[in-house]
Amino acid sequence: MDSERTGVAVTAVRSTHAVFRALSCDAVLLAHLRAPLGRGRVESTYHRVLNLLLPDGRLMALAGRDAGDAPWTLVVDTPHWSAYDIEAGQPVEFTPGRIALPGIEIDVDPAEEWHTILPALGDLTPQHLGVAARSLYALTRAHGEFGGMLGASRNAWPMESVVCAALDEGRAALTRAVLARDPAGIRDGVLALLGLGPGLTPAGDDFLTGIAVLSALDGTRLGPFATVLGDVLDERSGRTTLLSATTLREALAGRVRASLADVLCAIPATRRQDTAQAADALKNPVRRALAHGHTSGTDTLSGLVTGLHLEKELRGQQL
Amino acid sequence: MSTTAVVKKNTYFDSVSLMAISTKANGLDGVAQAFVAMGTEMNKGVLGNLGLLTPELEAAGTGDLMIVAETTDGTDTDAVLAAIEELLVRKAPAGGESAVTYRTIAAAAQDRPDANLAVIAVNGTFAGREARKALENGLNVMLFSDNVPVGEEVALKQLAHDKGLLMMGPDCGTAIINNVGLCFANAVRPGSVGIVAASGTGSQEVSVRVHALGAGISQLIGTGGRDLSEEVGGIMMIDGIRALAADPATSVIVLISKPPAAAVEKKVLAEIATAGKPVVVWFVGGSEEAVVAAGGHFATGSEDAAVQAVRLGTELEAVAGELDTARIDAVVAKLGAEQRYVRGLFCGGTLTDEAMYALLEDTSDVWSNIQKNPDRKLSADSPSTGHTFLDFGDDEFTNGRPHPMIDPSLRLARLVEEARDPEVAVIVMDFILGFGAHEDPVGVTLPAIAEARQIAADAGRHLEIVGYVLGTDRDAPVLADQIAALEAAGVTVTASSTETGQYARAIARKVTNA
Amino acid sequence: MSTTNSLFSSDLNVVNVGLAMFEDDIAAQGAEVTTLDWTPPAGGKPEVLAALDALGDLEVAQKIEAANAEAVERIANSQPMLVGFGRALDVVPGMTPTTILHSGPPITWDRMNGPMQGAVTGALVFEGLAKDLDEAAALAASGEITFSPCHEHDAVGSMAGVTSASMYMHIVRNETHGNYAYTNLSEQMAKILRMGANDGSVVERLVWMRDVLGPMLKEAMEIGGPIDLRLMLAQALHMGDECHNRNNAGTLLLQQALAPSLLQTSFTTEQKKQVFDFIASSDYFSGPTWMATAKAALDAAHGIENSTVVTTMARNGVEFGIRVSGLAGNQWFTGPAGTVVGPMFAGYKPEDSGRDIGDSAITETYGFGGFTMSAAPAIVALVGGTVQEAMAYTREMGEITTSQNPNVTIPALDFQGIPTGIDVRKVLDTGILPIINTAIAHKDAGIGMIGAGVVNPPVEAFEKAAAALAEVIG
Incomplete structure (x- = not known):
């Protein structure tokens, strides 16, 4: 506004500054943020999440208080970021215990450390794995979103049908290869899925994340899959988005967002239950996990279902 | 068939609304199908297999969002692109049928679990009842209606207090909640200044001034005009202060009201100590002592309140405007000896007050329909006398008709009438823009302004008309256009409610002494 | 003030009551808003409002809710x-x-x-x-x-x-x-x-x-x-x-x-x-x-203390009468019987119609008939109207009933149970009257059926019932 007309002289020293308190933080990230890092930039912005590129090229998330804990995520006491006009590409200063963006500053120090807590798979019988897989599948199908790994939604347009068919083929190829212990086949299966599908995190990546986190648990038989996926991510990093690649690498290291970890942790307690009882016990964590993204939650849980089936089959083969 | 594509670098949208876009885009005229996905090799491969990979899509990186629409031949692809862009900025729909309407608050609240606030503008006989239903269904309330018995108001506010809900009103015309202006409000920048106000136009003015200073509003909670009365006891203002004190997005709190009942003032000011944030208090015509003693920052007027809030709550440097004395001298020189009085014709109650109190600094001879001094009280149908300030938004004028912010007819007639009075030196008017207000308040007044000036000119007088436009550059109509139209009509335009009062006072002082 | 602060951290979602112009402003700012199709409750009659308010008193309302829940439970679990x-x-x-x-x-x-x-x-x-x-x-x-x-x-x-x-x-x-x-x-x-x-x-x-x-x-x-x-x-x-x-x-x-x-x-x-x-x-x-x-189920729900659920709607060709569960025995609340509106057999004109007559409105009292036109799209030809209206009728009846009967469902509405337990309070609050499908008899003796259509009860019957309920319960 024209200052002569308003009769008011305005001198902006610098733009309004809001300071936010961090609530919780991935312990690995927290260790990074307490060291001097330098200048990074805003990678992308969403209503509840800002993705920031650290000076070393890694990706971290500044999440609003309802977004939930996850690897490389700092949860901050704000409902959302929409009010602060943050744009991709803007500089971010990382000083020990502090992150400064244009107009806002995050006080990292109050953050509680968050660790992914995951169960071991070794104690689970093949039968229990089967029950867990079936009940998870029933819940995912009942409450999940179509359009990704669950198949095309009703009256889908040709493009969605084509993508869903490709996702289905990728899953089939990967499953066959894992059961055949065929590394070259596993590689083809991973490549058939990586970066494929609609939405901000491609559905194929979410699916692989579900298997990847199982492959990181103690007692897993999915080691060969983990090795191949890790190699593919190293060699072909451009196949998918930075966010997806980061999520997959973390899952291989046994680190996933809290809502997904909660589903895994609920599984051991369903021992000796039938499918219906297990579905009842898993219902609440599953519904929270499904609420992630549009089809993302559904696709990740679809990966868990496939992973659990594979674990069960691989155990059976060894017995 | 042809392919239309948009590539968005680093997107701004949540995945849920993105997927809604692909559904919506499928429903656009001429769009056969649409697809929203990241620009990965695999996704581009799928598009390639379908023969839809344009060079632009080919060039999309893995981090870019692709929106692809296949359109039927002869479709205006620019229009489709524009429509998709529009979908991108629009919020995702809640889903389900769109045309469902409800008869009762209970039915709406039950069916829409995310509903969190009811705006109630029904006849006062039913208003309290509807407000109660809203509160019982867990909704915060903005009660626009007036004529709600005070006993009912107290009961509603007590219920809201017990439930931890906002009960704004009755007779609450202005609020801004989560950056959404409700009823009469202006489009202002989001920011960190929080306002709790018993005065509608007063809070509109402060919010507009805060915006003009480059800062913004976190929440504007209207309490209703009677909240600080003895009977109601400031329930809503106290709850409002506490809510803003607990709100991390609010850095400074501004309280606006006419001077409260003494006991209530004490209770309200006692909240300042525990707010943990600076509190600016503008009690129109109130005294500084109590405010300062309570640890508050006393504001002398609307502009002062805004300036202090911006200084205390943001890192902006804010300075109040200064009165242009040369301009005043030039005007006074044009006036005849007989022309001695100021006549204020206002829509906004607090704007009337602020201008009237400015004159009252110098003389007690100020008449008004909202005068507290019974000796100087003027009824709506009496002719003006001496300095007169009329609030056309007062119940006495509105009785049965819409607020003058919507229906200006009474004020237009009065403007012409005042122009005939040879003792009138200046006519002061306000023009209020924003949500809920008349779509062109200046335009609708221009013919009456021309007529008034003609009447004076025919009688050989200069009639000074001063106009203040309350609004922002984000309002519709745009502030600058309204100001330009007034200036083109020979109206002197002031920059704030405070300046309007000072301007009127300065002229009054000169013509009375002349 | 935790609730208020959760308001501040949520997206604003507004129920707008009274002035439609506020809806456009709110929607233009990106917030969700729905405007009620609002009419003054109880037609704005002060004595009826007073009765409704007496029944709306928190403690009274709780008693009523419990009684009504029992009434609809008895209707729904009845196995005639x-x-x-x-x-x-x-x-x-x-x-x-x-x-x-x-x-x-x-x-x-x-x-x-x-x-x-x-x-x-x-x-x-x-x-x-x-x-x-x-x-x-x-x-x-x-x-x-x-x-x-x-x-x-x-x-x-x-x-x-x-x-x-x-x-x-x-x-x-x-x-x-x-x-x-x-x-x-x-x-x-x-x-x-x-x-x-x-x-x-x-x-x-x-x-x-x-x-x-x-x-x-x-x-x-x-x-x-x-x-x-x-x-x-x-x-x-x-x-x-x-x-x-x-x-x-x-x-x-x-x-x-x-x-x-x-x-x-x-x-x-x-x-x-x-x-x-x-x-x-x-x-x-x-x-x-x-x-x-329907009669067997509704009689089982009649006479429950504090219940505002309607257990009878019936017409004798002159008056329309209702009975309410909480007002036991044969207490009738009446108003003039209406005229049935709908297509007529060839050769007859609306002025030939007798006024609304019959106990068949017991079907709507239970929750089918006019309340369940969404289950019977073919009926619209008989009673006049469109399939969409038929769907809307059932949704609207949901606004004046207590719950749904899970034992009797409507496929087209995703197997929603039929609207059950007409609540006198809700009828007056919303101004929505029960919708009844019915036949039209000739007004003179000896001729018989001349058409079919839809009709509403007179609001007076519900007003009188509310006053009586307020006296007994409130």
Whole structure:
């Protein structure tokens, strides 16, 4: 506004500054943020999440208080970021215990450390794995979103049908290869899925994340899959988005967002239950996990279902 | 068939609304199908297999969002692109049928679990009842209606207090909640200044001034005009202060009201100590002592309140405007000896007050329909006398008709009438823009302004008309256009409610002494 | 203030009441907003508002909620079974040889409309109490005949509802709560006693029904055993009936259930063929059956202290009356019977219509009929309107009812249960009146059915009930 007309002289020293308190933080990230890092930039912005590129090229998330804990995520006491006009590409200063963006500053120090807590798979019988897989599948199908790994939604347009068919083929190829212990086949299966599908995190990546986190648990038989996926991510990093690649690498290291970890942790307690009882016990964590993204939650849980089936089959083969 | 594509670098949208876009885009005229996905090799491969990979899509990186629409031949692809862009900025729909309407608050609240606030503008006989239903269904309330018995108001506010809900009103015309202006409000920048106000136009003015200073509003909670009365006891203002004190997005709190009942003032000011944030208090015509003693920052007027809030709550440097004395001298020189009085014709109650109190600094001879001094009280149908300030938004004028912010007819007639009075030196008017207000308040007044000036000119007088436009550059109509139209009509335009009062006072002082 | 601060951290979602102009402003700023289709509650009448407010008092409302929950629970869990047929004199409580039952709230001979007087005189001739219609009219006016509402005798009657001692009745037992409900047999054709027709052919048919149809049905039930009517009602709704004006599927289902037993009865083949032909002559055959089904369930919910649920809606051609659960016994609240609006048979005009008549609104009181038009899109041709309107009717009735009956569902609405338990308070709060599908009888005696359509009860009945409830509960 024209200052002569308003009769008011305005001198902006610098733009309004809001300071936010961090609530919780991935312990690995927290260790990074307490060291001097330098200048990074805003990678992308969403209503509840800002993705920031650290000076070393890694990706971290500044999440609003309802977004939930996850690897490389700092949860901050704000409902959302929409009010602060943050744009991709803007500089971010990382000083020990502090992150400064244009107009806002995050006080990292109050953050509680968050660790992914995951169960071991070794104690689970093949039968229990089967029950867990079936009940998870029933819940995912009942409450999940179509359009990704669950198949095309009703009256889908040709493009969605084509993508869903490709996702289905990728899953089939990967499953066959894992059961055949065929590394070259596993590689083809991973490549058939990586970066494929609609939405901000491609559905194929979410699916692989579900298997990847199982492959990181103690007692897993999915080691060969983990090795191949890790190699593919190293060699072909451009196949998918930075966010997806980061999520997959973390899952291989046994680190996933809290809502997904909660589903895994609920599984051991369903021992000796039938499918219906297990579905009842898993219902609440599953519904929270499904609420992630549009089809993302559904696709990740679809990966868990496939992973659990594979674990069960691989155990059976060894017995 | 042809392919239309948009590539968005680093997107701004949540995945849920993105997927809604692909559904919506499928429903656009001429769009056969649409697809929203990241620009990965695999996704581009799928598009390639379908023969839809344009060079632009080919060039999309893995981090870019692709929106692809296949359109039927002869479709205006620019229009489709524009429509998709529009979908991108629009919020995702809640889903389900769109045309469902409800008869009762209970039915709406039950069916829409995310509903969190009811705006109630029904006849006062039913208003309290509807407000109660809203509160019982867990909704915060903005009660626009007036004529709600005070006993009912107290009961509603007590219920809201017990439930931890906002009960704004009755007779609450202005609020801004989560950056959404409700009823009469202006489009202002989001920011960190929080306002709790018993005065509608007063809070509109402060919010507009805060915006003009480059800062913004976190929440504007209207309490209703009677909240600080003895009977109601400031329930809503106290709850409002506490809510803003607990709100991390609010850095400074501004309280606006006419001077409260003494006991209530004490209770309200006692909240300042525990707010943990600076509190600016503008009690129109109130005294500084109590405010300062309570640890508050006393504001002398609307502009002062805004300036202090911006200084205390943001890192902006804010300075109040200064009165242009040369301009005043030039005007006074044009006036005849007989022309001695100021006549204020206002829509906004607090704007009337602020201008009237400015004159009252110098003389007690100020008449008004909202005068507290019974000796100087003027009824709506009496002719003006001496300095007169009329609030056309007062119940006495509105009785049965819409607020003058919507229906200006009474004020237009009065403007012409005042122009005939040879003792009138200046006519002061306000023009209020924003949500809920008349779509062109200046335009609708221009013919009456021309007529008034003609009447004076025919009688050989200069009639000074001063106009203040309350609004922002984000309002519709745009502030600058309204100001330009007034200036083109020979109206002197002031920059704030405070300046309007000072301007009127300065002229009054000169013509009375002349 | 935790709730307020959660408001600040949520997206604003507004319910707008009163001024539509605020909706555009709010929507333009990106917030969700829905504007109510608001009218002053209780039509703005102060005394009715006072009654509603008394019933809305927090403590009172809690008592009412609990009572209403019990009422709808009793309606929904009722399992009415068809257990037999029998003569009214033998089965209906309080029936005597000189008693005539009629539909709707109580009414005296001189106030009855044309169709009901026609039916009464026809019935008196049929019973042999008068030798012709003139003598019958004199007898009716003499005070020797006891007139009483069907509803006050555990019974319901279609249209004029005229029921005399030797007519055969459905016997329906509520397995859950043990009470019984009765209703007459369908006379099928258009020119029938319940529509006010009363010439020789009408009486002749009644005689056949008494001597052949009734006894044969009675014997068949003794052979075949009870029939679960709630289950059959639910099936009929799934097959496209609303079971008030459209009974195509319900009649087939009932006939299917009865046929084997009918064949085994001791009657002649000729008589059996007559019965099958009679059933086949009109889809309405099962109409009364569903009325008795509803009556059995609703009587089980009548007389629950503090309940504002409507247990009866019935019309006598002059007045529309309702009864409410919390006002036990035979307390009727009435207003003038309305005019039915809808398509008419060729040759008749709206001014020929008699006013709304019959106990069949018991079906809407239970939650089907007009409330369930969404289950019966084919009905819209009969009552006028569009399929979309039919869907909207059910949604709207949801706003004035207490809950849904999970045992009787509507496929087209994702198997939503039918709207159950009309709440007097909600009717007045919303200004939405129950919607009733019904037939139109000619206003003069002796002619019969001339069309079908929809009608609403008079709001006065609900206003009076609210005042009485406020006095008892509030």
